Amino acid sequence: MKQYLNYILFIIGIQFVTAQVQDGTLTINGTVDFSQVTATMEAGLNDTESFNSAVQPELSFILNPTTSPLFGVTSSEQNCETVYLYKVFIHTTGAPTGAIVKAKTFDNSGQRFPLVSVYDTLLPVAQYFGPRDLTAETNGADADGFITIPNDATQAIKVFEFKGCRQDIPIEFKVSPDVFTPSGTSSFNVVYTITAEPFS
Amino acid sequence: MKINNIKNKILCSFVLFTFVGFAQETVNGSDINSFIIGGGQETTPATLFLNDVAIVDVSPEGQAVIADGESLLLEAGLPILAGGTSDFVPDIWINYTYRPANPLDQAEIFIRTSQPLPAGVTLNAKVIEKSVGGNFDDRGVKKDLSVDETNSKIVRTFGAGYTDDGVTNGYKIQYTYSNTGSEELPPGFAIIYEIIIK
Numbered sequence: 001m002k003q004y005l006n007y008i009l010f011i012i013g014i015q016f017v018t019a020q021v022q023d024g025t026l027t028i029n030g031t032v033d034f035s036q037v038t039a040t041m042e043a044g045l046n047d048t049e050s051f052n053s054a055v056q057p058e059l060s061f062i063l064n065p066t067t068s069p070l071f072g073v074t075s076s077e078q079n080c081e082t083v084y085l086y087k088v089f090i091h092t093t094g095a096p097t098g099a100i101v102k103a104k105t106f107d108n109s110g111q112r113f114p115l116v117s118v119y120d121t122l123l124p125v126a127q128y129f130g131p132r133d134l135t136a137e138t139n140g141a142d143a144d145g146f147i148t149i150p151n152d153a154t155q156a157i158k159v160f161e162f163k164g165c166r167q168d169i170p171i172e173f174k175v176s177p178d179v180f181t182p183s184g185t186s187s188f189n190v191v192y193t194i195t196a197e198p199f200s
Numbered sequence: 201m202k203i204n205n206i207k208n209k210i211l212c213s214f215v216l217f218t219f220v221g222f223a224q225e226t227v228n229g230s231d232i233n234s235f236i237i238g239g240g241q242e243t244t245p246a247t248l249f250l251n252d253v254a255i256v257d258v259s260p261e262g263q264a265v266i267a268d269g270e271s272l273l274l275e276a277g278l279p280i281l282a283g284g285t286s287d288f289v290p291d292i293w294i295n296y297t298y299r300p301a302n303p304l305d306q307a308e309i310f311i312r313t314s315q316p317l318p319a320g321v322t323l324n325a326k327v328i329e330k331s332v333g334g335n336f337d338d339r340g341v342k343k344d345l346s347v348d349e350t351n352s353k354i355v356r357t358f359g360a361g362y363t364d365d366g367v368t369n370g371y372k373i374q375y376t377y378s379n380t381g382s383e384e385l386p387p388g389f390a391i392i393y394e395i396i397i398k
Contacts, residue, residue, distance in 0.1 A: 021237050021238030022238060023238065024238065024239075024240065025240065026239075026240035026241065026242050027242070028242045028244050030244075031244045031245055031246055031247075032244070032246035032247070033246070033247055034246075034247065034248040034249065035247075035248075035249040036249060036250045036251050038251065039250070039251040039252070039253040039299070040253060040255075040297055041255070042255075042257075042297075042365055043255040043256050043257040043295045043296050043297050043363075043365070044257070044295030044296065044297055044334065044362060044363045044364050044365035044366065044369055044370060045297055045362060045364070045365050046297070046334075046335070046362045046364075047250075047253055047297060047299060047362070053246075057244065061240070084238060086239075087225070087227075089225075089226065089227045089229060091229050092246070093243075096248055099248055137224070137225075139223075139224050139225075140224040147224070150226075153228070153229040153230035154228045154229070154230055154231075155226050155228075155229075156226060156227050156228070156229035157224055157225070157226050158224065158225040158226065158227075175248060177248070177250050179253065179297060179298065179299040179335075179360050179361060179362050180299075180335075180360045180361075181248070181250055181299070182250070182299075182303050183250045183251060183252035183253075183299050183300065183301055183302075184249065184250065184252075184301070184302075185247055185248070185249045186247065186248045186249075186250075187245060187246070187247055188245075188246050188247075188248070189243050189244065189245060189246060190243070190244050190245075190246045191229055191241065191242070191243045191244075192241065192242045192243075192244070193227055193229045193234070193235050193239070193240075193241045194235060194239045194240050194241070195227060195234065195235050195238075195239040196237065196238030196239045198238075
């Protein structure tokens with residue numbers, strides 16, 4: 001019985017995939033840390049040259065383990081046999097005046113969780129969401145692939161999407177200040193919002 | 201009429217789909233309903249460190265490196281000054297970039313000569329134009345200032361801003377001088393521009 005559990009869960013996953021969305025846990029490791037080395041040396045220029053965060057935060061989203069009368073405890077790995085489409089939106093709050101924050105990741109950055117699943121071994125036609133891949137958003141991206149992050153909670157913007165559970169997705173941040181951005185250290189918040197869509 | 205309606209609907213749909221295709225996808229991050237089902241939200245602190253900037257230079261002549269209270273030497277129109285009685289030194293544009301160390305700190309720009317002017321020579325300067333480029337308030341001194349070895353304020357107090365770089369940007373300075381004794385300027389004579397934080 002135990003050895004077929006993954007398959008049973010997978011089939012049940014298909015059955016219930018449109019009925020409900022399972023709960024997961026969003027984890028962010030690392031905080032954005034922008035530190036300008038030198039300001040402009042040319043008098044007259046606005047000081048807008050962009051620079052990257054010293055830290056690349058890593059995002060993970062994994063379905064929670066569950067307990068049911070029928071199967072007992074089902075692990076995160078087993079629950080992640082059910083594949084959803086996840087979209088990651090980012091916004092900031094309290095960003096310093098004039099500072100334009102941008103973010104990006106690369107296609108298929110991070111790792112599938114679990115690394116290999118029953119879903120992956122299916123014929124492509126049976127993989128209802130297609131491969132468990134990550135796609136970086138290109139719509140509205142700049143020449144380097146960065147999406148401008150709004151300093152407005154109501155306008156959290158999509159930076160990438162992925163199918164199935166995934167972990168350790170590195171997110172690159174850069175900032176372009178101007179002379180009206182205060183000198184010294186300013187603090188603000190980066191907010192990550194993830195939405196789940198079942199296959200329908 | 202009906203056909204027109206259908207056409208319009210098709211057109212509207214086309215326009216809408218086109219719009220959807222190019223719009224960036226957003227959610228309302230302050231509305232828990234947008235992510236409560238199967239999603240989530242995490243907030244992390246972030247920091248931004250920036251250097252303060254206070255640099256001034258002039259165009260079309262001079263080198264461009266001045267930081268925090270240091271000063272720039274400029275040999276402005278020396279050949280014209282030698283001899284004659286009254287003439288114009290070529291116009292100079294002052295460019296600056298200023299991000300204060302503290303938000304309320306203000307700065308001023310001064311000019312002075314590197315050496316005393318010979319007897320019989322007087323030098324005046326004033327701002328005759330402010331560029332539309334850059335992002336700064338018009339704080340230029342528009343009446344003649346007597347320029348000598350002591351600092352004369354050519355731009356009054358200002359906060360954060362930038363003028364854009366090069367000729368036609370910033371403040372256009374006009375120099376006038378009088379040289380009643382046909383004196384020559386000493387070797388190494390120069391005009392110094394300095395941005396000073398109050």
